[in-house]
Amino acid sequence: MWRLGDEAALAEAWRAARPFPHVVVDEAVVAPEALLGVLEEEPVERYVADLYDFDATAPEPTTEAFRKVRARFAGAVAPVLARVTGKDVARADMRAFAYRAGHYLLPHTDYQVELARQLAYAYYLPSPEPPVGGELDLFDEDQRVARVIEPRANRLVVFDVGETTLHQVREVLDGMRLSLAGWFYA
Amino acid sequence: MIVVGDAVTEAEAAAVRASGGAYARYRRIDQASYEAAEGVPVPEGIVRIAREVTGRDLRVVDGRLLRFVCGDYTLAHHGYVEDHAVELVLDVSLAAVPGAEVHYRRRGRVVFAMPSQPCALAVVERGPTITANHTYLSKRLREAEVIRLVARLRDIVG
Numbered sequence: 001m002w003r004l005g006d007e008a009a010l011a012e013a014w015r016a017a018r019p020f021p022h023v024v025v026d027e028a029v030v031a032p033e034a035l036l037g038v039l040e041e042e043p044v045e046r047y048v049a050d051l052y053d054f055d056a057t058a059p060e061p062t063t064e065a066f067r068k069v070r071a072r073f074a075g076a077v078a079p080v081l082a083r084v085t086g087k088d089v090a091r092a093d094m095r096a097f098a099y100r101a102g103h104y105l106l107p108h109t110d111y112q113v114e115l116a117r118q119l120a121y122a123y124y125l126p127s128p129e130p131p132v133g134g135e136l137d138l139f140d141e142d143q144r145v146a147r148v149i150e151p152r153a154n155r156l157v158v159f160d161v162g163e164t165t166l167h168q169v170r171e172v173l174d175g176m177r178l179s180l181a182g183w184f185y186a
Numbered sequence: 187m188i189v190v191g192d193a194v195t196e197a198e199a200a201a202v203r204a205s206g207g208a209y210a211r212y213r214r215i216d217q218a219s220y221e222a223a224e225g226v227p228v229p230e231g232i233v234r235i236a237r238e239v240t241g242r243d244l245r246v247v248d249g250r251l252l253r254f255v256c257g258d259y260t261l262a263h264h265g266y267v268e269d270h271a272v273e274l275v276l277d278v279s280l281a282a283v284p285g286a287e288v289h290y291r292r293r294g295r296v297v298f299a300m301p302s303q304p305c306a307l308a309v310v311e312r313g314p315t316i317t318a319n320h321t322y323l324s325k326r327l328r329e330a331e332v333i334r335l336v337a338r339l340r341d342i343v344g
Binding site: 049050051053101102104106107108109133139143166171173 | 213214215216257259260261262289291294319321322324325326
């Protein structure tokens with residue numbers, strides 16, 4: 001189901017990426033619409049804090065179908081990413097996110113020593129209402145936007161987790177940005 | 187923690203807005219995005235309200251004007267954490283802005299919210315477990331502008 005393409009090219013892209021290591025893989029899933037069906041049974045709640053405002057599933061999937069999606073994703077993608085990035089990654093968590101108009105995730109890093117996150121990822125699902133806004137911004141060390149990644153359907157983005165890997169999700173101005181996202185761990 | 191509506195008149199709010207001088211943009215986006223003018227005089231009227239509300243003999247430590255336009259915010263880990271200080275937030279905006287609030291949090295949970303309400307004053311007794319953030323101002327509100335006078339007060343000692 002998951003296809004990341006040529007590993008050597010991915011590894012080169014990872015090393016060359018600025019402002020910090022990341023890769024963007026388009027057409028990452030053979031039949032992305034099937035994932036939407038799995039999510040129909042998964043409860044969604046609104047999460048609001050000073051840093052963010054979005055709708056999402058719980059940190060741990062509640063349905064067996066979603067757990068299988070997570071397991072298949074980690075099983076297929078983690079070994080490839082371990083070779084591409086040189087990081088010792090084996091398992092991944094996964095939540096589904098819906099950013100509607102007015103939703104956002106402000107600049108932050110995902111780095112927390114105690115959580116041991118190695119890589120962050122976001123996979124953009126096909127949306128019935130493609131979003132305006134919702135881009136993923138990656139910031140350089142001067143906190144300027146150095147890379148803008150559009151939330152294009154069937155695109156997988158993987159990026160490094162570190163103390164300086166500052167990023168944000170721009171506010172969605174219209175439509176809905178649907179994604180699966182989380183982190184890879186050792 | 188309390189909000190006092192119409193703590194100042196519109197004319198007094200305008201005078202506070204005009205007292206700010208030059209704004210400087212804060213540039214640590216992992217903490218906040220806004221403009222600030224430092225060393226702003228704090229109207230005696232709102233200090234008097236703070237004394238009455240808290241029952242404490244307070245003096246002004248500092249006052250600053252914060253200006254927020256669309257896309258601006260402060261996060262809870264930005265700014266000072268004070269023990270026993272009183273914080274005053276006076277909304278001197280020209281108009282109310284939907285969703286533009288000041289949130290005071292304890293262990294991440296909002297325990298007090300100051301709404302967007304021109305001429306209203308929030309009086310907050312800050313402790314080391316209380317953080318505060320100014321909520322994100324939506325980019326869908328292109329012309330919106332929020333201006334708040336934030337003043338810190340302490341007990342007069344001796």
